[in-house]
């Protein structure tokens with residue numbers, strides 16, 4: 001249909017939904033549920049089949065969710081089903097070392113007892129998180145989930161509405177399109193939004209391990225010359241491992257069988273948890289920094305990895321995305337209550353202003369930490385060790401860093417403060 005004719009017809013019509021979310025990974029469902037709580041009609045279109053994803057057993061993927069992110073999941077009412085399956089993070093140990101030599105002394109340690117809010121975060125397995133999102137979306141009458149369908153085109157030129165086209169040929173009209181379609185966001189590309197960033201030349205090797213000794217809820221971040229190794233506690237004597245290596249080395253390790261993979265992991269992991277074995281599948285993720293120059297465009301906003309892909313040091317990716325979710329939901333719901341057009345440039349700019357600084361701070365912070373630690377320099381190793389020792393000796397600084405890890409320092413959206421919108 002001719003665009004001007006279509007725009008003219010749509011002006012007189014109520015759109016099919018208030019918000020169309022492209023992408024039903026993790027941030028898409030969280031945003032849909034938050035908006036529906038505010039009375040908005042939402043369509044979520046996801047290229048992956050929801051049922052196929054939901055029936056998988058434990059596949060080795062898990063997320064470290066900061067306390068502030070847990071509050072978002074509480075606000076959208078999915079926390080009760082996740083709580084029993086989540087592992088509280090009681091403490092964090094940060095150290096540097098070399099494969100085969102264990103951690104060097106002067107380790108930096110954080111304990112949840114140093115803040116009054118309780119555990120600084122929870123580990124949640126992907127299978128439980130996605131299943132909880134799916135069930136909640138299916139029980140929410142204001143959400144229509146279209147799974148196994150790809151958005152192939154979008155038109156944001158209309159004065160009052162935008163619309164998208166699915167690969168089935170179906171067209172859906174909406175007030176606002178939100179791209180939650182991950183790092184290679186086609187929504188952003190179609191809107192002409194450019195990205196900046198760089199390749200780290202590192203690949204993350206991800207798996208879960210079983211071990212002999214209990215982890216006591218402690219998360220370990222060990223900085224090795226080739227890249228960081230995170231050991232994150234899961235329920236039982238199990239941990240999630242995110243281990244970054246130079247891309248050529250990672251490719252060689254990924255090509256090995258399970259025993260070969262473990263032979264490379266053991267000297268890096270160390271023996272502090274006794275014997276280790278693999279559980280679930282193994283994954284590799286090439287690492288690059290990729291941040292959208294704009295988080296908004298006419299009748300369009302970007303959320304989660306579609307807006308920013310950061311280094312997985314400190315497991316902040318999903319936490320940043322959930323902060324976008326909480327901020328955008330608050331901006332849109334408040335605008336709707338005031339009778340504003342939720343997709344007006346003024347309203348969308350509130351979201352962009354709120355989120356851009358925090359994202360830049362985190363993206364560049366993770367980048368700097370990775371550069372500082374991922375190298376062989378003996379001098380830098382000594383400086384890093386002294387720096388960690390110094391932070392460890394100052395309780396106020398430690399407390400500040402614990403609050404940062406728990407996501408309690410940034411200008412918090414209401415959902416992250418445990419308040420209703």
Ligand SMILES: Cc1cc2nc3c(=O)[nH]c(=O)nc-3n(C[C@H](O)[C@H](O)[C@H](O)COP(=O)(O)OP(=O)(O)OC[C@H]3O[C@@H](n4cnc5c(N)ncnc54)[C@H](O)[C@@H]3O)c2cc1C
Pocket residue numbers: 022023024025026027028045046047048062063064065149150151152180181182183186204206242285303304305306312314315316317318319320321
């Ligand atoms: C190794 C590694 C470890 C990590 N560990 C942590 C951690 O411990 N804690 C943490 O907070 N974060 C972590 N992260 C980051 C976290 O995994 C991501 O930030 C998060 O998964 C992003 O979710 P998303 O919903 O934005 O995007 P995605 O999960 O990528 O979802 C995008 C969705 O969009 C859909 N889609 C794409 N194109 C289309 C289209 N055209 N039409 C319809 N649908 C489409 C896809 O099917 C997909 O379902 C880690 C990341 C890596 C790489």
